[in-house]
Amino acid sequence: MKKRKLVMGTFGGLLLLFGAVTGFQTLTLESRQPAAKPTSVEIDKDKALQHLSEAITYQTISYEDRTKFDFSEFDRFIEFLQNSYPSIHEELALERINNYALLYKWEGTDSSLNPIGLTSHYDVVPVLKGTEENWEQEPFSGTVTEDAIWGRGTLDDKIGVIGIMEAVEYLIQEGYQPKRDMYFMFGFDEEIGGEEGAKAIAETLKNRGIRFDFVMDEGGAIVENMVPGVSQPVGVVGVSEKGSATVELTIEGSGGHSSQPKDQTNIGRIAKAISKLEETQFHAELRGPGEDLFEFVAPEMNLGMKYVFANKAIFKPVIEHILLQEPASAALIRTTIAPTIFQAGEQSNVLPEKATAIINLRLMPGDSLEEVKSFIEKTIDDKQISVSISGSEATKVSSVDGWEFSTIQQAARNVYGNAVIAPYLMVAGSDAKHYDDVSNNTYRFLPVQITAEDLNRMHGTNEHVSIDNYLNSIKFYAELIKEANK
Template sequence: MLKRIFLGLLLAIVLLVAAVAVKTWTTPSQQLAVAPAPKLDIDLQAAAKRLSTAITFRTVSGLDDPAANAAEFDKLHAFLEQQFPKVHATLKKEVVGNKALFYTWTGTDPQAKPVALMAHQDMVPIAPGTEKAWSVDPFSGEIKDGFIWGRGTLDNKSNLFAQMEAVELLIGAGFKPRQTVYLVMGDDEEVSGLRGALPIAELLKSRNVRLDWVLDEGLLVLDGVLPGLSKPAALIGLAEKGYATFFLSLDTAPGHSSMPPQHSAIGMMSAALARLEASPMPGGIQGVAGQMFGALAPEMSGVNRVMLSNLWLTEPLVRGQLEKSPSSNAMLRTTTALTIIRAGNKDNVLPGRAEAAVNFRILPGDTIASTEAHLRKALGNDDIKIKAYPGNSEPSPVSPTDSTGYRAIQQAVRQSFPDAVVAPGLMTAATDSRHFSIVSDAVFRFSPFRVKGEDLARFHGNNERLAISNYGEMIGFYRQLLSNTNAAPAQ
């Protein structure tokens, strides 16, 4: 009897190992086989100098004052007109809202659905007190060591200028798009896009325009960042997480610190926040995260390939490892961040009020309502009042990978970055593109930046810079993408 049980277990193990091996080695690659793009015919140093000059315009957007730095935006607009004469002679330019720019490149086929490329003119300020941490003046646009340095080189003037360079090149070569192409350049992305990108999306809707696809800034070409993958990973964002902040308040009787009650406002609020932090929303390798790992698994080696190719068996173990890293955990669930806590103003007075703020980044599939319900339950204190931030936004819809837009972007990435593996991904931060779901079902988020792990802190951080060689790849990518829209993408 024991021998039969042992043989049965042994057979089950052999079959399991065989199933894992078969699944691992028969999962096909999802990478398009395309020839690299032709060499870019451009004076790259001159292009780098144009971007360098653009960095000197301090187009920092303001949340409270829409007119802040208006003169700097005007300088940027004048510079664009001066440096890209073919664009401005061919495309129709409109200024929307305060300083947002909206260009129309009319296509030859009025029946073809138009497309849109997005970027933004504005940038975040330099954090006070960090100026000396920069290797260069952050608004100098200095070119040295093969890089363009300064605020906006990554986020997001390089995307904007690369698009303009590509369009200028195509016009000069006699190219005429089959589909109408829109260039959307918001002026307040860093403070919500409500004055720039949103009015442009509403303008398109009022004109009964439905876009075939939209491409905005987003995920990157990650080099050496993903364990088990020897090639760079170019991730195309299919969606972005929602944003929800809730303000909490708890009122009790104030008093003297010499006679404290059993439960104080600070103690009760702290305990509630501890319960909340210990109760993350459920997550898993599903949805966009599942699509990403499905595309990456065949390109990996060793144990990582085995594990990701067999999530039907290994999902709990893989998920446990991913949850240990803040960046990968954010792909799996709606995240909870305790961002503000405030109470008391004197060391010998018990405050009568404790306040806090909690920020959630909402995974597609969850909603603001379901997140608030989780918050109320996890806090475990009905005396805590909850007020939602008026600017909260739902997660974006998930764009389809079987669309012409995804295939055109995927093809252009493979042509421009032939050493990279392409996969769908989830944008965990917010972009202007979220406003465009009212005019398109296919909104994608990808920035053609090559970055290593140590470069990620440069976004909104110190020593922001862009390699001139990478800038050439960016221009080539947008040129190739626009060329691809005139023909059926490779299957």
């Protein structure tokens, strides 16, 4: 009995100690959000709306087949910029690279400081044929209603180009002069990879020895109900992009009549390989930008969730299990596998001699193409299936602890005072990756507060942005320029 009491007492003491330590961790968790300093930027609303509205009317569409580009529309758009922003074109140097990539330089007063770059793109995706009648407003009308601007590019990404131009024009007219050189870089083929736009701009700057402290492009946004336990909107700033790879699984062998099939057919073996990959999956781990996201939002969570994330070292397996339950959160902690194309057979009574499957993968930072291929070969364990891989690895991970990230945080908080601004891992692609070689840090953030439905409209039907969001984006860019030059 005494021994039992001793064991129970020891257990109770350990439990009490555990509660004290974890409770202390929770209660002492400090916010990583800078205090908001409400913006004093005042925008000429009517003129700003007129400019974005007109910008949407130019059909600067990117096509995979570059011969389909209507460059007269791109010429008209550039002429529109020159007419709409006279102060910029008097004060800043403009260089056109590959005719349509635009590079503006605003010279600062201190040449010893590294420059800052803001980049966006003015090309847009086509409107899917047959969907035109589903639009509430014409897709290239630039219609301004009581509360929104409509059309292709309002969210992706003419809002970025026009938002930056409006902010710079405003600051020049206010007599503002930056300390460091500022570069504004606008691509014209981002939607098909940015090879002749952003990549060419970056190569030009690299050849001139230009090195940025940071470059900021489109990417994350401010979203409500994004993180469990956080009631405020959360603005996510991409500090890295996942890599994108295409894997092809191929098997060839004898076909024959379907009346006498082998126990394992070509289709069956490829299907089995895919099944193994989906069952196994890549290792999931809360690390890197995904972990950083929760480091920044944990102090803003309700008490229960804060307790879990404040003691992440203890509850990490539980957190990872929870994150794996939803595709969006699972993508933050592992390389993803998405079979997208299956090709085999031409006739219902003939066994195909060849079967092929295409798999799209999005790679976590740190997972190399070679390692991914090796994992796939080991998992499918079928030497008759050939595995080929092509694509790009994840971009470098930018700092979340330096002044560069806190500058973006501060600018966002100055405009969206109740938002929690945090880093995250971007699962899509952007032009930012092209600037990795010329910048110490590359960030991805579209300064608007949007819904999940808005995200679906970016490349879909009824793309539009609220007037408030658009005006706030201009204020953000003005605040960012000022914060970066303090």
